[in-house]
Structures are given as structure tokens and as C-alpha cells.
Amino acid sequence: MMELKTIALILFILMYVVMIAKSDWKLYAIWAVAAVFVALGIIERNPLYILSVVNWNVLMMIGGTMLVVYYFIESKMPNLLADIILDKCPNVMWVIILMSLFSGAVSAFIDNVATVLMIAPVALAICKKLEISPVSMILSVAVSSNLQGAATLVGDTTSIMLGDYADMNFMEFFWMMGRPGIFWAVELGALMTVPVMMFLFHKLTQPVEANEKTVIEDKVPTIALCGIVVCLIIASFIPNTPSVINGTICMVIAVITVIYDYVTKKSKVNIQRALASVDYETLLVLCGLFVVIRGITDAGLIDDAAKMIVNAGGDNLFVLYTIIVWGSVIFSAFIDNIPYVATMLPILTSITALLGIEPYVLYFGLLTGATLGGNITPIGASANITAVGMLKKAGYEVSFGDFMKIGIPFTFVAATTGYLFIWAFWH
Numbered sequence: 001m002m003e004l005k006t007i008a009l010i011l012f013i014l015m016y017v018v019m020i021a022k023s024d025w026k027l028y029a030i031w032a033v034a035a036v037f038v039a040l041g042i043i044e045r046n047p048l049y050i051l052s053v054v055n056w057n058v059l060m061m062i063g064g065t066m067l068v069v070y071y072f073i074e075s076k077m078p079n080l081l082a083d084i085i086l087d088k089c090p091n092v093m094w095v096i097i098l099m100s101l102f103s104g105a106v107s108a109f110i111d112n113v114a115t116v117l118m119i120a121p122v123a124l125a126i127c128k129k130l131e132i133s134p135v136s137m138i139l140s141v142a143v144s145s146n147l148q149g150a151a152t153l154v155g156d157t158t159s160i161m162l163g164d165y166a167d168m169n170f171m172e173f174f175w176m177m178g179r180p181g182i183f184w185a186v187e188l189g190a191l192m193t194v195p196v197m198m199f200l201f202h203k204l205t206q207p208v209e210a211n212e213k214t215v216i217e218d219k220v221p222t223i224a225l226c227g228i229v230v231c232l233i234i235a236s237f238i239p240n241t242p243s244v245i246n247g248t249i250c251m252v253i254a255v256i257t258v259i260y261d262y263v264t265k266k267s268k269v270n271i272q273r274a275l276a277s278v279d280y281e282t283l284l285v286l287c288g289l290f291v292v293i294r295g296i297t298d299a300g301l302i303d304d305a306a307k308m309i310v311n312a313g314g315d316n317l318f319v320l321y322t323i324i325v326w327g328s329v330i331f332s333a334f335i336d337n338i339p340y341v342a343t344m345l346p347i348l349t350s351i352t353a354l355l356g357i358e359p360y361v362l363y364f365g366l367l368t369g370a371t372l373g374g375n376i377t378p379i380g381a382s383a384n385i386t387a388v389g390m391l392k393k394a395g396y397e398v399s400f401g402d403f404m405k406i407g408i409p410f411t412f413v414a415a416t417t418g419y420l421f422i423w424a425f426w427h
Helices: 002-021 023-040 047-053 056-074 077-088 092-107 112-130 135-147 157-165 182-200 220-237 245-265 268-277 280-298 301-313 317-332 337-355 360-373 382-393 400-426
Strands: none
Touching (some): 023 280, 047 280, 056 112, 056 220, 056 280, 056 382, 077 112, 112 382, 135 382, 135 400, 220 245, 245 268, 280 382, 301 337, 382 400
């Protein structure tokens, strides 16, 4: 068993080395490692088990939203929103800041990936009007969407997991036991990224203006996209929903949108274009990552990593809290935060029981670190993978270095703010 664990670790590291060195080989590296994991028995050689480890909810949500987003773009609504934003901002720097804050606000209530899929087309439309590269703006939108995912019970999968595990309701993310909840730590962190963006993009002083407003002829795709948002929020309040509820909502609305377009235009060409617009490479990258992450989870590597973090803290709460936050930031930069958080929650409960203290300071520290850590690398979160995929489809390659120039300052400032805020109110 130990030998398989070592092999799993080596393959996992090699996969990341290849992805960092040759981003074009990302898909092949992930699927090669996934195939070897299955061949060696690191992950159970059972087709049904392998299918079960893939998060079909996320894949359906991305696929469905991508289809609706195609019609949303075709309706020219992103161009109108771009006109409105350009009308309110003095220069490119403030356009990026406004787009990022808008993305974060939406992401507090809607899944991060869905947020990127909704807002990135607006950012692309703005950059096309201004004739500038969309890389900085799209990456800032993605990073901001990750940043505020932990703000509410419905903002991110990890928040839903914590709410379920700690029996927290929607309002307790705002105010709990007479103290401000994690929402305020996240929002303060988001506010502190504004000076970071002002520094990063201070040279982008080109003036912006919208000469004339785009005319919208078909509002149904916009209604469909808003329908996804509303339905996702409603679904989050319904207890005991199926695990694929969000994905099902996105796919059903996507199918309705496709049917509406065909009925009104009587053209199969647009359906073919809509299907071609789906970023299948991103879906395959995520699919492979789900298998690889389950492989290293089944091999015990995530358990070992979690225990190592906790053991290093001993019985000193501040040291333990510090290790949990920053250890989670580092680990979540490279591995999916969902299995990591699932592993850590029961371990933190045991440790705080032994220390005879409330577990919430460690719970919130874990969520802060695990959510924000994904912002360090382009493969640390599904929203980042989606954003990089959209840029590639638009003709812009994003390297690890390009992403980290934005991701690291965002992460450091937001994580430090959340780290200090939570400790101040919850220790």
C-alpha cells in the first residue's frame, strides 16, 4: 500500500510539473495520470466507481451555462452591459475594478464557475470595444469570483459542506453567536483587493467611453441566464435536494433556450454553433482532475497532508489556526479544495474537542484558506480553469506565470485580511 502511495505522489507531482512547463499538454498530462491510476489500482478499477467520482453536477452546470451564454452573447446583451459600464468609468483600470467587484458580488450567491460564465462575456465585449487584451480583466473576474465564494452558505461547494457539517443556516454566515460571521471577513478581504488592482493596473489609464448604446432585439437569452441565477438561489434553500440539482437546472434552462431559438428562427445552424461554442477541453480537464484527485484521496495522501498540518500545531490554538489557514492556502493552490475540506472538518472537530474549545475559529480559518488558495494557480479552482479556457478559445494563452501575477497578490491580501478578522472575533 505504501508503494502505491509513493507512486501516486510522484505521478501527481509529475503531472503538475508537465502542466507548469507545457500548458498545452495539460489535458494529456491529467488523463495520462488518471489512466495510470486506474491501471495500477490506485483508484478502484470499477467503471461505475470511476463514473461516480466525477462531479457531474459541476460539469452539467458548466455545459448548460455555456450553451445559454452563447445565446446571451448572440443577443448582444454583453455589448449593452459593456456600454453601461464604460459610461460609468473614467479609464480601463476602473473598468477592471468594477467588473471584478461585480463578479465577486454575484459569486457570493451563485457558484463561481457560473459567475465566470455569465460575466466573462461582458468583459470580453468591453475589451473588444477598447481593442485591448482581455487577459487581465478575465483573470481578475475569475479570481474575484473565487474570493467571495465563501461569503454565504450558497456561494461555494465548500460553504455548503461547512453549513451542512456544522449545522449552520444561511443567516449564520452573516451573524452567529453574537459575532460577525465569515461573510464580513470575506467582504473586507474583497475590499482590500481594490488597492491591489489599482497598483497592478495603474498603467491602464486609457480613457473609456460608450459612444452609443447597443440595441437588443431578443431578451429571452438574458431572461434565461437570470433564470439560472434565480433558480440556483431558490434551490439552495430547499432541503434534501438531489446532488445534481444545480447542474440539472442549468441543463434544463439550456435545452429550453435551444428549443426557443429553433422555434423562432427555424435554423439548425445556430444550434450547431451553440454546441460548438461549448468548451469541451475545459470539461475534459475537470473530468480528469476529479479522477486524479480521488486517486490521491483513496491512496491516503490527503489524509496524510491534513494530519501533518494539524499535528504541527500541537495544543497552541494560534499556531494551529495559522497553520490551518496558510496550509490550506498552499494545498488548495494545487488540489481540489472539496475533498480537502471534507477530510479536514472531522479532524478539526476532534482537535477542538480535545482542547475543549469551540471549533468555529478553525472551521472559518479552513474555509478562508481553502477557498482563497485556489486563486494562486490557474488550475487551483474550477472557475480559473474555465476562465483560462475561455481566453484560449478567444486566442489568448495564459501561462502559470501570467496567472500568478494576479492570483498571488489577490490571495495574499484577501487571505491576510480574513485571517486577522476571524482571529480577532472568534478566538
